[in-house]
Amino acid sequence: MSRVTVETGGTVVQLCLGNEIMRFHAIWLRDNAQDDETRDQINGQRLIALKEIPSDTWVSDARVEAESLLITFKPENKVIRYDFDWLMENNYDEIKNLKFDCMMMLVKFQTWLPHHFGILLLWSKRWLIVIV
DSSP, rough: EEEEEEEETTTEEEEETEEEEEEHHHHHHHHHSSSSBBOOOOOBBBOOOOOSOOTOOOOEEEEETTTTEEEEEETEEEEEEEEEHHHHOOOOOOOGOOOTSOOOOOOOEEOSSSOEEEEEEEEEEEEEEEEO
């Protein structure tokens, strides 16, 4: 089951795919669009610069269609399709998707700051360092 919501103001899109919850900022989605006017379909080269995208870009509509997300951006009134696979590969909101059943290791180590130590967590094959 997949569903999409647009947060108030249209600056963030939340996509739920099964147990996975992903959030994407409107300006990031627009800047990373894979359509013919934004990216060269042969070599993937960016055809526009970020400065060419209106700074007040927001999402006016987002809907699930087949295995993709169809988004309408304002003020351009541009409709762009994003494949679920591409969104999952490029999900930058992964920290909130960490599962609590993953292996965790606690390692105390000395930092360059006196009387501080770090906590090292191994979570989903990623290291997270917290200075306490």
